[in-house]
Amino acid sequence: MLPEVGGRGQERLLESVVAIHGRGDAALVCANFLAGAGVGTLALSDDVESSSALGRSLGLAARNPDCTVAVGDGAGADVVVVVGALIPASLPPRSTVIWGAARDGGATLAHLPPGRGCVACLAALAASEPESDDPSIVLGTMLALEALRALLALDAGDGARLVRFDLERSGAEVLPFPACPACA
Numbered sequence: 058m059l060p061e062v063g064g065r066g067q068e069r070l071l072e073s074v075v076a077i078h079g080r081g082d083a084a085l086v087c088a089n090f091l092a093g094a095g096v097g098t099l100a101l102s103d104d105v106e107s108s109s110a111l112g113r114s115l116g117l118a119a120r121n122p123d124c125t126v127a128v129g130d131g132a133g134a135d136v137v138v139v140v141g142a143l144i145p146a147s148l149p150p151r152s153t154v155i156w157g158a159a160r161d162g163g164a165t166l167a168h169l170p171p172g173r174g175c176v177a178c179l180a181a182l183a184a185s186e187p188e189s190d191d192p193s194i195v196l197g198t199m200l201a202l203e204a205l206r207a208l209l210a211l212d213a214g215d216g217a218r219l220v221r222f223d224l225e226r227s228g229a230e231v232l233p234f235p236a237c238p239a240c241a
């Protein structure tokens with residue numbers, strides 16, 4: 058039980074499904090924090106699973122015996138987390154989509170509310186951010202926090218947003234979401 062979440066919030070997390078796409082430490086760190094926070098079902102894409110030597114050593118199940126970890130695309134997930142350039146071919150229409158990429162000195166996060174998931178938007182974002190593995194633990198933590206905010210309905214607004222984190226300044230900047238010809 059997390060005191061900040063409370064009983065009803067914890068029940069909500071337990072009923073939740075989060076899908077995670079992407080390779081590398083950020084995806085695994087995100088999965089671990091979500092398992093530890095009490096999310097009931099994690100659907101890991103093949104890419105997350107294929108890098109799972111670390112995943113096993115971190116011990117997702119040990120974090121939370123009530124958390125079911127499956128390999129799959131997470132159809133019907135409440136939240137879909139996408140790390141970096143490994144963007145799935147399609148995004149479920151009713152899911153909140155959270156994308157993030159680490160770069161030197163920081164990380165960039167995009168939050169797309171239900172109905173706004175757009176593969177072209179994420180591909181354009183991934184192409185515009187040169188990827189770096191460096192702050193991947195920070196990125197994984199931020200992705201997990203953003204997912205928990207969505208699951209617990211703690212979001213400030215319901216629009217798409219882009220957030221750029223600068224580790225040196227320890228600050229975040231909310232940027233206008235880039236225009237996308239596919240979803241306008």
Ligand SMILES: [Zn+2]
Nearest residue numbers: 175178237240
């Ligand atoms: Zn788009």
